[in-house]
Amino acid sequence: MQLKWLEWAKQIQAISQAGLEYSKDMYDLERFELLRSLSIEILSEYSGIEHDKVRELFANEKGYATPKVDVRGVVFRDGKILMVKERLDGAWALPGGWADIGLSPKEVVKKEVKEESGLDVTPVRLLGIFDKKFHDHPPSPWHVYKIFVLCEIIGGQMESGMETLQVDFFPEDSLPELSVERNTEKQIKWLFESMRSKDMEVHLD
Structure with a gap:
């Protein structure tokens, strides 16, 4: 579901973030800071989230704005798919999470599957890269790419983790009931x- 006000707020935030990073002129910097404040105000007004919280979560990064990357492990056994029940919302998702700085997608998926399910896996092949905006996820303040990686079990024992x-x-x-923020039925x-x-x-979206 795409909300125009949310897309506009994200684009304004991205423009302001890049401008604050690369501009040298003091008047331009002031204008880009005003744009960032406008993006925060839009998101706060329409979402009902406190202004300071929006600034902290949505508009606190520096440098050129880029999409976030979510890496998910796809593990089958006997025709069934591995899923974990999330502590945050009590719904089910493929094991995975945000990509970590310093780790490759393969390293991320191995780490996430182990931490969330207890299973040791080896990545086999890339299944898809999905742009969240094209799918039936709830609205998000971030632009997100979702990477799905097929994995095979090589060891470990099924057990929940800190987040599951x-x-x-x-x-x-x-x-089961799906955590649609993380993965959809489709x-x-x-x-x-x-x-x-x-x-x-x-x-590839």
């Missing part, structure tokens, strides 16, 4: 289809 309550495998026709169905079709092309 439960770990389990689910068949395609009996999925995406999970697509992943099952990719498992059945080994020649399926990598998805």
